[in-house]
Amino acid sequence: MTAIIDKLITGQSAAMVDLKNMVKMVAPAATTVLILGETGTGKEVVSRAIHHASNRKGDLISINCAAIPSELLESELFGHEKGAFTGADKPRRGRFEMADGGTLFLDEIGDMPLSLQSKLLRALEDRTIQRVGGGKDVKVNFRLICATHQNLKSKVDDGSFRADLYYRINVFPMQLPSLAERKVDLPMLIKAMMEDDTYMENGSFQFEEEAVGELMRYPWPGNVRELRNVIERASVLFAGRTITASEVRENLLRMKAPKFSEETNFLWQATADLGEPLAAEEALDRPPLPHPSDHRDWFAYFDEIDLRRHLQDIEVTLIEAALDRHEGQVSRAADALKLRRTTLIEKMRKYVIEKPAS
Numbered sequence: 001m002t003a004i005i006d007k008l009i010t011g012q013s014a015a016m017v018d019l020k021n022m023v024k025m026v027a028p029a030a031t032t033v034l035i036l037g038e039t040g041t042g043k044e045v046v047s048r049a050i051h052h053a054s055n056r057k058g059d060l061i062s063i064n065c066a067a068i069p070s071e072l073l074e075s076e077l078f079g080h081e082k083g084a085f086t087g088a089d090k091p092r093r094g095r096f097e098m099a100d101g102g103t104l105f106l107d108e109i110g111d112m113p114l115s116l117q118s119k120l121l122r123a124l125e126d127r128t129i130q131r132v133g134g135g136k137d138v139k140v141n142f143r144l145i146c147a148t149h150q151n152l153k154s155k156v157d158d159g160s161f162r163a164d165l166y167y168r169i170n171v172f173p174m175q176l177p178s179l180a181e182r183k184v185d186l187p188m189l190i191k192a193m194m195e196d197d198t199y200m201e202n203g204s205f206q207f208e209e210e211a212v213g214e215l216m217r218y219p220w221p222g223n224v225r226e227l228r229n230v231i232e233r234a235s236v237l238f239a240g241r242t243i244t245a246s247e248v249r250e251n252l253l254r255m256k257a258p259k260f261s262e263e264t265n266f267l268w269q270a271t272a273d274l275g276e277p278l279a280a281e282e283a284l285d286r287p288p289l290p291h292p293s294d295h296r297d298w299f300a301y302f303d304e305i306d307l308r309r310h311l312q313d314i315e316v317t318l319i320e321a322a323l324d325r326h327e328g329q330v331s332r333a334a335d336a337l338k339l340r341r342t343t344l345i346e347k348m349r350k351y352v353i354e355k356p357a358s
């Protein structure tokens, strides 16, 4: 069992060792598991590990509640009888019935429409379902795993997720660490990905030692999925070559920014004079910001931090870096910082920042 878990889940950091132990303990039980974590942290991977380590005879049946229009979701989950609605010319089993004897993985459960949540609750309580348009109870024996990147508790508080359903599925919550919280796993993850034949068809490549350092400094807002994309990009761009630190910076990390995590960046919000934070949808297309979780362990080592001064230091450093990058051209540096030119000049005056000689 340990072998299959280690094969599916890569990582030796303390957080991952804990996680794998939890998977090992919970897999053989029939317990409902709730997997929580930012986008790309491996929620689906963990659901697979739990199923394959469970020894359940049936299949792992997955459904992404966010990807299926709500009018279709009900019949996808519960199946339907012939004539249940226009187009239902044959009876059809739903995912619950397909998962009989196996595992049902409800991905993005936070997006389950309210109208379906009570029907889902009933299915979980009675372990019986009714097909759409059918009156017969069908007994199903499934193990349930749910996952979401959303904060379900706050959805309960704002009324978009039923409290009784929340307590029903929140039996064994597993919080997946972000990649930023387990950067020590990067070399191992990269190695595992480089051994994956699908990429290596393009030809093998290597990273210089400093190049790995560069990857370690990056905050990885898109987590392991983003890392996978970068490695795939590397296999296309650098087949048969050794990649340097500056190539990592310029060609691998600078290309199109990844899907952005919905977590707000409190550090940046705290500097009120930098303007309003972006709405979540708007933030999706924006380049990444340093990840706040890099600071999460601060108080494990220190008693205090001067937040204002720290934010000021970050501001000064980034302004200097932008001016350097654009050889002292203030308006281009302002663009890079998403500030108005006049705002940047004000800040340079306030912090006594000189333009570098061009």
Ligand SMILES: Nc1ncnc2c1ncn2[C@@H]1O[C@H](COP(=O)(O)OP(=O)(O)OP(=O)(O)O)[C@@H](O)[C@H]1O
Pocket: 008, 009, 010, 011, 037, 038, 039, 040, 041, 042, 043, 044, 045, 046, 149, 224, 225, 228
């Ligand atoms: N611990 C891990 N070991 C190996 N590969 C991983 C690990 N975690 C994630 N991956 C890889 O990263 C990618 C994203 O993983 P997965 O789809 O499980 O994330 P997710 O949390 O479900 O993301 P989303 O919320 O966006 O659906 C996949 O290609 C997966 O194989």
Ligand SMILES: [Mg+2]
Pocket: 043, 044, 107
């Ligand atoms: Mg997923």
